Amino acid sequence: MLLDRRTLQGIAESHITQVLRRWCRPSVKSGGSLLTAIGQLAIDAVEPITEDQIDAADARAAGFETREAALAALTGREGSLYRIRIRLAGPDPREALRRTGELTDAETGELVARLGRLDSRRPWTRATLRVIATHPGRRAPKLATLLGRDVLPFKQDVRKLKALELTESLDVGYRLSRRGETLLSRLGLEG
Structure with missing residues (x-):
């Protein structure tokens, strides 16, 4: 489930406590979590609802000024309507891994296997x-060009490396995390 910056900010400030979505199939489940730019979100409930069940309070809890604005945001989308109750659970647990430059031999072996x-x-x-190590902060299109790759597949691949806590997204471009720098050093591949 993708959430825009305005929604994430509202969740961080506790103004937004639910999200309204139309889905053919829910992409989150009750009791689950979601990692976002503001941290880890807890998914407390995913409830199928009808438009008639959305009132002004629901709209405000979802970050809209009026019921009409909430309904307008949902028009033109396929699927059933859901209310997702959501809250900030804490920091992204991957952040601590990205910040540490320490890797045990076992962790290095596991990362090498996953890269394989x-x-x-x-x-x-x-x-x-x-x-990324030699061009920190450079935009994805430039990095993709340096590798002779298309931009979208390149960005998807960088997200896979980020999931391993090896890279970090910047406002513009990427950089290696301390964990990524350590791994590159251990592999003898420093920039």
């Missing part, structure tokens, strides 16, 4: 880590 699985169709992980 990502490289199973074609090798890309080490080259991507190297180009």
